[in-house]
Amino acid sequence: MSRIAELFSRLFRSIARSKMALAGGAIACVLFPMLLVSVALDLIGWVENPYFSFLLYLTLTPLLIIAIILTAVGIFHSRGENRYSFESFKEYLTTPERYRKIRLHAYFYTIFASLFLFFLGVVAVSSQRYSASTSFCANFCHKVMAPAYITYKNSPHSQVPCVACHAGKNSPWLVRRQLTGLHQLYVALTDSYARPLKTPVNHLRPSRETCEQCHWPDKFHGHRLRLIDKFLDDEANSHMQSAILLKIGSGGQLGRPAQGIHWHTSKQHRLYFESTDEERRDITKVTLTMPDGSTTTYLKKGITHPVTRSKKRLMDCIDCHNRPTHFLLSPDSALNDKLLTGQIPANLPYIKRVALAAITQDYKNTSEAHERIAAQLRQWYATNLPEVEKNQRSLLDQAISGTQQAYSENIFPDMNIRWGTYPDFIGHRQNSGCFRCHDGSFESSDGTVISHDCKLCHLMMAESVPVEKLMETVVRGKRR
Numbered sequence: 001m002s003r004i005a006e007l008f009s010r011l012f013r014s015i016a017r018s019k020m021a022l023a024g025g026a027i028a029c030v031l032f033p034m035l036l037v038s039v040a041l042d043l044i045g046w047v048e049n050p051y052f053s054f055l056l057y058l059t060l061t062p063l064l065i066i067a068i069i070l071t072a073v074g075i076f077h078s079r080g081e082n083r084y085s086f087e088s089f090k091e092y093l094t095t096p097e098r099y100r101k102i103r104l105h106a107y108f109y110t111i112f113a114s115l116f117l118f119f120l121g122v123v124a125v126s127s128q129r130y131s132a133s134t135s136f137c138a139n140f141c142h143k144v145m146a147p148a149y150i151t152y153k154n155s156p157h158s159q160v161p162c163v164a165c166h167a168g169k170n171s172p173w174l175v176r177r178q179l180t181g182l183h184q185l186y187v188a189l190t191d192s193y194a195r196p197l198k199t200p201v202n203h204l205r206p207s208r209e210t211c212e213q214c215h216w217p218d219k220f221h222g223h224r225l226r227l228i229d230k231f232l233d234d235e236a237n238s239h240m241q242s243a244i245l246l247k248i249g250s251g252g253q254l255g256r257p258a259q260g261i262h263w264h265t266s267k268q269h270r271l272y273f274e275s276t277d278e279e280r281r282d283i284t285k286v287t288l289t290m291p292d293g294s295t296t297t298y299l300k301k302g303i304t305h306p307v308t309r310s311k312k313r314l315m316d317c318i319d320c321h322n323r324p325t326h327f328l329l330s331p332d333s334a335l336n337d338k339l340l341t342g343q344i345p346a347n348l349p350y351i352k353r354v355a356l357a358a359i360t361q362d363y364k365n366t367s368e369a370h371e372r373i374a375a376q377l378r379q380w381y382a383t384n385l386p387e388v389e390k391n392q393r394s395l396l397d398q399a400i401s402g403t404q405q406a407y408s409e410n411i412f413p414d415m416n417i418r419w420g421t422y423p424d425f426i427g428h429r430q431n432s433g434c435f436r437c438h439d440g441s442f443e444s445s446d447g448t449v450i451s452h453d454c455k456l457c458h459l460m461m462a463e464s465v466p467v468e469k470l471m472e473t474v475v476r477g478k479r480r
């Protein structure tokens with residue numbers, strides 16, 4: 001016991017000899033217990049605040065490490081009698097009668113250092129876990145990440161961690177993530193990021209490695225019936241539905257050939273494309289390579305020497321599913337969704353028309369938008385349907401709040417994100433989507449054209465019919 005006390009007093013004495021070591025030691029003494037308690041609280045999940053974790057892992061921990069380094073450097077460089085310099089260690093080790101004592105020192109410091117390293121290991125693992133957490137990605141850089149986070153929260157992937165799609169588990173992608181992560185932290189802190197943020201995200205891992213952790217396209221089969229809801233801009237906000245049978249298909253499985261929409265992702269062939277822009281909207285050249293090495297090249301008609309700015313890209317999931325989670329809807333779809341869920345009451349006359357006129361205007365920021373949307377809706381009803389203003393106030397209030405949400409879930413003036421800033425490639429409704437290639441204008445040298453047939457991808461079972469007539473139409477209707 002007295003030996004250990006002696007060892008400690010020796011350590012303190014050598015620290016006291018150097019100002020640098022003294023400063024480092026003092027800081028470490030304050031930080032160490034603080035960190036110990038905080039890490040314990042974080043590990044048992046007591047404190048759930050992104051700023052707490054940020055302070056803990058990205059501020060206090062590096063400070064503690066610096067303090068320890070200062071102490072060590074101070075001890076080795078202290079003037080006067082120095083028991084811990086390399087020369088004196090050498091002397092101790094070569095002098096047999098003092099060997100026992102030195103060995104004791106070695107044991108003591110090894111145990112001390114191991115315990116400390118173990119603690120640092122725990123901190124390193126937790127900080128890694130924290131920097132990969134959705135809470136860090138989304139909450140820390142509020143303004144930058146707000147669009148990505150809000151759209152994510154409203155999507156089917158709201159329980160999937162950001163890193164499941166944005167980073168990988170294998171080490172090259174991990175290192176890349178750390179580097180791009182540091183850069184992103186820097187641009188966020190210095191306010192020097194692009195508004196809107198750039199897409200495509202070039203450091204996104206090939207989506208086949210990410211998406212396929214959960215979705216296996218070889219397994220998608222056959223057709224899928226999809227109902228699309230719409231509300232007209234008439235007095236009754238008439239609720240209409242379309243039923244569309246999508247030929248989901250599969251990438252081929254158990255010897256069966258790939259077919260349908262997911263034919264593109266089959267491992268049986270490779271489909272490459274080039275575009276004039278990095279956002280891959282303007283595709284000019286498509287190359288299909290078969291397992292036997294034969295290739296077919298389709299060129300956009302009228303373009304013999306396409307100017308390509310993008311690299312040749314192997315088509316994968318996110319060339320169609322580019323917005324699988326950060327949904328940014330069109331004003332029409334945004335309102336249809338709100339009317340469908342009842343956040344905007346569909347029994348308020350003309351609400352679809354009035355709300356659409358309000359949300360499609362340009363506003364400086366979200367709070368101005370909220371104010372003016374409310375003012376416009378109130379004014380319209382006060383002028384045109386005063387009885388609604390008087391008798392159905394609560395309905396109108398609800399409609400206002402739903403309309404404001406339809407705006408603020410899709411438009412982010414701070415980040416320059418407006419209607420249509422990021423196109424969605426999944427269909428061909430608002431943007432060219434599939435029609436980037438399937439518009440009938442891509443031709444190979446032997447004259448085959450990439451199909452534009454309306455029955456290639458889907459059968460329309462019913463198109464924009466009143467909801468109550470849907471089943472009747474589907475059962476009896478003509479199919480297109």
Ligand code: HEC
Nearest residue numbers: 137138148152157160162165197199200201318322325326
């Ligand atoms: C289901 C997969 C998935 C999840 C989960 C996901 N993302 Fe994305 N994210 C994408 C794809 C795909 C893109 C667009 C890639 C492209 O077009 O190059 C993207 C784009 C982005 C962009 C670029 C700006 C934009 O809107 O295109 C940011 C920023 C972003 N994601 C942040 C996040 C954050 C923060 C989270 C977690 C809160 C998250 N993502 C979760 C798939 C995902």
Ligand code: HEC
Nearest residue numbers: 156157160164165207210211212213214215317318321324
């Ligand atoms: C960690 C697992 C996970 C990963 C990774 C993942 N997803 Fe999903 N995906 C899900 C879950 C869970 C759902 C929701 C299923 C449901 O609610 O029916 C879903 C739903 C979907 C849907 C259907 C949405 C709808 O409206 O029906 C599509 C399309 C999709 N994911 C595409 C992708 C793409 C593309 C990627 C890669 C960029 C991806 N997913 C990555 C788990 C994942």
Ligand code: HEC
Nearest residue numbers: 208211212215217224226246248261264265316317320426
């Ligand atoms: C050629 C474009 C295209 C490519 C490439 C593509 N998909 Fe799809 N995928 C679609 C379309 C279109 C749908 C139907 C969308 C809808 O329901 O509106 C769909 C549907 C899905 C669904 C929902 C299936 C269901 O039965 O509800 C999932 C999950 C999905 N895709 C995942 C993937 C994954 C993972 C990849 C990459 C391996 C991929 N997709 C590649 C176009 C594509």
Ligand code: HEC
Nearest residue numbers: 259260261263273286320426434436437449450451456457
């Ligand atoms: C980069 C170009 C490109 C894009 C984008 C693209 N396709 Fe294709 N697609 C092709 C090529 C090339 C073929 C093969 C030639 C053909 O069948 O005309 C093909 C074939 C198909 C086929 C027939 C597959 C089979 O059974 O043989 C379907 C279905 C299809 N695409 C659906 C879609 C859908 C849906 C989208 C949008 C979500 C889409 N494609 C986007 C290039 C593209």
Ligand code: HEC
Nearest residue numbers: 228242244426427428429434438451452453454456457458
């Ligand atoms: C290359 C594949 C492809 C071809 C060819 C194609 N479509 Fe589509 N279409 C789609 C996909 C995928 C969707 C579903 C989009 C979604 O999930 O939102 C769709 C959706 C639709 C819708 C419903 C949109 C809505 O919001 O109501 C209509 C209508 C439609 N297509 C009409 C046509 C017509 C008409 C043609 C022929 C000129 C055609 N499509 C050719 C892929 C295709």
